[in-house]
Amino acid sequence: MQVTGGGSGTNGLPAFVKSMWQLYAADYDVISYNDSLLARFSRAEIADATITGSGADPDGDGTINRAEHYFGLDPKLQDTMPGLILEKDALSSRIWHRSQVRPPNARLVLEHSVDLEDWLPVPPESVSHFENEDGLFEVETAFPLPTGGRAFYRIRLTD
Secondary structure, three states: OOOOOOOOOOOOOOHHHHHHHHHHHHOOOOHHHHHHHHOOOOHHHHHHHHHHHHOOOOOOOOOOHOOOOOOOOOOOOOOOOEEEEEEEEEEEEEEEEEEEEHHHHHHEEEEEEOOOOOEOOHHHHHHHEEEEEOEEEEEEEEOOOOOOOOEEEEEEEOO
């Protein structure tokens, strides 16, 4: 909510609406995409989809706005796209990354490949997430090491 005009008084939010917000707000993003745009762009920039569209890249760093939002990056600064972090032992591996978007809301697909040509989704049931102490989300998957010893992983954000 935001103040859009002058005046005084109290918030007229009905008790039912307030209780539903308190009950379900935790199911949604820490920072919505629209709130992220409002915090970083002027109204004129927001009106221009070539600057603030989800597939736009106004800072020219190769990371589109949708991905910048997902990882909590500033779409106006050329910063490095955070990668997947791999931890492995002799039998298995774990890949994880941080996000400011609650993973079910992110519409992301974690994919793997052995040749960088054919990509297969990591089974959704093997992907888990939790909120960390910083209020961000950590998304991870664990899996056995592939035969042949090499594999590639990527995150694909879908619409």
